[in-house]
Amino acid sequence: MSCYLCAYGASETPDVLQPLPPDSPSGANDDLGTCKLCSVWACSLHGTRYGAFECAVCTPASATQQALVAGTVGNAAATQAHVIGLQASDDVRGGVRNALRAVLFDHQRASATRADTRSLVAQGEGEPNLVANLADVIYQQIDSRSVAAVRGRQRGNVSFDAVGGAVRAAFLGREFLEATEDAETTVAGALLLAYHIANADADAQRLDDSRYWTTVEVRPPWKVSRPVLLDPVMWMMGTAYALERETD
Numbered sequence: 293m294s295c296y297l298c299a300y301g302a303s304e305t306p307d308v309l310q311p312l313p314p315d316s317p318s319g320a321n322d323d324l325g326t327c328k329l330c331s332v333w334a335c336s337l338h339g340t341r342y343g344a345f346e347c348a349v350c351t352p353a354s355a356t357q358q359a360l361v362a363g364t365v366g367n368a369a370a371t372q373a374h375v376i377g378l379q380a381s382d383d384v385r386g387g388v389r390n391a392l393r394a395v396l397f398d399h400q401r402a403s404a405t406r407a408d409t410r411s412l413v414a415q416g417e418g419e420p421n422l423v424a425n426l427a428d429v430i431y432q433q434i435d436s437r438s439v440a441a442v443r444g445r446q447r448g449n450v451s452f453d454a455v456g457g458a459v460r461a462a463f464l465g466r467e468f469l470e471a472t473e474d475a476e477t478t479v480a481g482a483l484l485l486a487y488h489i490a491n492a493d494a495d496a497q498r499l500d501d502s503r504y505w506t507t508v509e510v511r512p513p514w515k516v517s518r519p520v521l522l523d524p525v526m527w528m529m530g531t532a533y534a535l536e537r538e539t540d
């Protein structure tokens with residue numbers, strides 16, 4: 293048995309850790325529980341428990357859902373992301389503001405057509421859309437320099453089409469809210485947290501630096517070193533972020 297995040301080489305999660313006491317009979321990387329959202333096992337460095345145990349891949353995704361979807365209340369994940377979002381640079385916050393606008397616009401567009409989305413599981417079918425058809429947005433965005441790292445419609449062991457399907461399932465048919473300033477802060481923090489986990493260059497020593505969160509680079513999701521550790525919801529936000537920066 294192994295922590296899923298340890299198995300894929302995730303960085304530790306700063307600020308949101310619930311470290312074991314020194315005399316704990318368990319090791320820091322022993323699995324402590326099963327994530328309530330995605331069912332992977334996670335260790336003390338990659339999971340937190342507030343009411344229910346949650347892995348560090350799901351925390352930013354859950355926080356983002358709380359910022360977007362009507363009927364949510366601002367759960368534990370959102371409060372953790374918000375604290376980190378307060379430390380985001382103005383540059384990142386501006387990018388997140390535009391990215392949220394793009395996601396809301398595409399969600400509205402997809403909801404208005406009420407098309408049968410079952411055909412979107414076929415590759416290259418339908419209009420690119422951040423919410424309904426993320427795979428084709430990603431595929432359009434991949435520049436020639438990335439082609440070497442992207443085989444077919446996937447990066448490493450992550451299929452763009454499957455990621456797009458997960459995003460569709462998470463968001464289509466649900467009502468979105470207009471972004472508030474606090475929602476922007478939450479999503480900014482969620483992006484930084486997600487990229488910290490999914491990037492190999494995030495190293496533990498730098499966690500002591502109080503300015504750490506301003507140094508996390510929000511690159512396109514298909515360029516992170518461990519794309520499997522980005523939740524599909526964060527693939528959506530990261531793609532929207534990359535898109536909006538290009539059009540600036």
Ligand SMILES: [Zn+2]
Nearest residue numbers: 295298335338
């Ligand atoms: Zn772990």
Ligand SMILES: [Zn+2]
Nearest residue numbers: 327330347350
């Ligand atoms: Zn999880």
